Amino acid sequence: MTQTRIHNLSISLDGFATGEGQALDAPMGHAGMRLAGWMFATRFGAPILERSGGTAGVDDAFAQQNEPGIGAEIMGAGKFGPPGWQDDPDWKGWWGANPPFHTPTFVLTHRPRPSIGMEGGTTFHFLDATAVEALDAASAAAEGRDIRIGGGATVVRQFLAAGLVDHMHLVQVPIVLGRGVRVWDGLEGLEADYDIEAVSAPSGVTHLTFDRKTA
Amino acid sequence: MTQTRIHNLSISLDGFATGEGQALDAPMGHAGMRLAGWMFATRFGAPILERSGGTAGVDDAFAQQNEPGIGAEIMGAGKFGPPGWQDDPDWKGWWGANPPFHTPTFVLTHRPRPSIGMEGGTTFHFLDATAVEALDAASAAAEGRDIRIGGGATVVRQFLAAGLVDHMHLVQVPIVLGRGVRVWDGLEGLEADYDIEAVSAPSGVTHLTFDRKTA
Ligand SMILES: NC(=O)c1ccc[n+]([C@@H]2O[C@H](COP(=O)([O-])OP(=O)(O)OC[C@H]3O[C@@H](n4cnc5c(N)ncnc54)[C@H](OP(=O)(O)O)[C@@H]3O)[C@@H](O)[C@H]2O)c1
Ligand SMILES: NC(=O)c1ccc[n+]([C@@H]2O[C@H](COP(=O)([O-])OP(=O)(O)OC[C@H]3O[C@@H](n4cnc5c(N)ncnc54)[C@H](OP(=O)(O)O)[C@@H]3O)[C@@H](O)[C@H]2O)c1
Numbered sequence: 373m374t375q376t377r378i379h380n381l382s383i384s385l386d387g388f389a390t391g392e393g394q395a396l397d398a399p400m401g402h403a404g405m406r407l408a409g410w411m412f413a414t415r416f417g418a419p420i421l422e423r424s425g426g427t428a429g430v431d432d433a434f435a436q437q438n439e440p441g442i443g444a445e446i447m448g449a450g451k452f453g454p455p456g457w458q459d460d461p462d463w464k465g466w467w468g469a470n471p472p473f474h475t476p477t478f479v480l481t482h483r484p485r486p487s488i489g490m491e492g493g494t495t496f497h498f499l500d501a502t503a504v505e506a507l508d509a510a511s512a513a514a515e516g517r518d519i520r521i522g523g524g525a526t527v528v529r530q531f532l533a534a535g536l537v538d539h540m541h542l543v544q545v546p547i548v549l550g551r552g553v554r555v556w557d558g559l560e561g562l563e564a565d566y567d568i569e570a571v572s573a574p575s576g577v578t579h580l581t582f583d584r585k586t587a
Numbered sequence: 588m589t590q591t592r593i594h595n596l597s598i599s600l601d602g603f604a605t606g607e608g609q610a611l612d613a614p615m616g617h618a619g620m621r622l623a624g625w626m627f628a629t630r631f632g633a634p635i636l637e638r639s640g641g642t643a644g645v646d647d648a649f650a651q652q653n654e655p656g657i658g659a660e661i662m663g664a665g666k667f668g669p670p671g672w673q674d675d676p677d678w679k680g681w682w683g684a685n686p687p688f689h690t691p692t693f694v695l696t697h698r699p700r701p702s703i704g705m706e707g708g709t710t711f712h713f714l715d716a717t718a719v720e721a722l723d724a725a726s727a728a729a730e731g732r733d734i735r736i737g738g739g740a741t742v743v744r745q746f747l748a749a750g751l752v753d754h755m756h757l758v759q760v761p762i763v764l765g766r767g768v769r770v771w772d773g774l775e776g777l778e779a780d781y782d783i784e785a786v787s788a789p790s791g792v793t794h795l796t797f798d799r800k801t802a
Pocket of ligand 1: 481482530
């Protein structure tokens, strides 16, 4: 069975997965680099910022889970670009000519546009669809491999609320962000469906894994 | 120097320290026993429910920190009794004739009443006061020992926002409560003043300690 997976979703103590004021020069708003900093310190994350080295402990072990077995990603319009990117016909995402997805990648938006083929195997498709419909489309494209829900929180919440997520890895960073988009809203009782593990890392973050209970 | 301390404050993943619908037969509202369950499983907590035994690992080690060195407690009206207790002249708290505080205990309320002496050294004083004023009164009564801020979240937030807390121990329980009183609201940037440690326990909870940075 293919799985629907979430990896490396970084949240503050107060549950925000992004800050307020997202913009072209501030992809995470006032959160800046604070939410994802733990990841850029790992071997997995350092190359994303064109750094060498990086840690190889528990943070890296979790971060690496992001890649294997994924056949398609689903993300939200808020991850694909800053507010208003739909008004720019040339916007092709934050990631340059060769984005790090290397699979069909479905962008949920109320203002879809034609698909865009990129280098390295990434094709962006734009969908105005429910979570279930988007998952169907992604599954058809994933050739039997797993689907990653890439964020942000608005999209993650939809898939969780619809009961569509098999595995979720959250990383709680010890900051109080105060403002932004919260991941937990509308998910009362989520724990009933999951085996949950928490493990704190020497870096200061706490990894939370949610693994769907088998019936 | 005396310290102002918070211990064993249990919160859900979404940051609620109590549920919705607090009542005489539901002190934590719809949260029930889920927030404090980790504590009642320890050697420290089991006797509170008149149970014997209990675990003696990391959860117990943290829970035990609640007691030593405390000379007074400050709590909110919402911890002292269910909504409306101020209308009952005979209400003396949840804890019976010999409450577990054994020190002067200051209850913040907009409807103060005369002090009540209890068995075992607890005296309840009722104060309509700011956080600073309450801390002054508690310090004067604590005979050089530390002050515990006993909760709930409404009171804890006031003391944190006023910069009055030296040490805070939170226990994050892996449930999504969805509704209640949140501890994090209005505390953006709290981490700047504290050294923070997180440690996950085999029981599934994560202990978070905030220790005020020395200048
Ligand atoms: N913390 C992390 O690990 C992490 C991970 C990924 C991203 N992020 C950050 O999170 C932020 C983005 O998250 P977000 O929660 O603001 O937004 P998001 O989840 O990326 O996207 C939400 C937007 O997608 C569109 N959308 C969502 N569901 C849809 C549906 N069913 N049908 C049609 N359109 C739909 C809507 O945009 P329109 O109506 O405008 O089309 C909606 O406003 C960015 O700052 C990003 O950098 C953080
Ligand atoms: N999770 C935990 O570890 C933990 C720990 C302790 C308690 N609890 C639970 O938390 C709940 C209580 O927390 P809560 O946040 O609802 O309430 P709370 O913090 O206990 O009390 C808030 C109330 O205290 C009074 N008050 C607060 N500040 C005041 C001030 N400066 N001056 C005058 N009055 C003031 C006000 O009541 P009035 O206006 O009515 O006087 C206010 O509504 C209960 O369910 C309790 O069982 C949980």
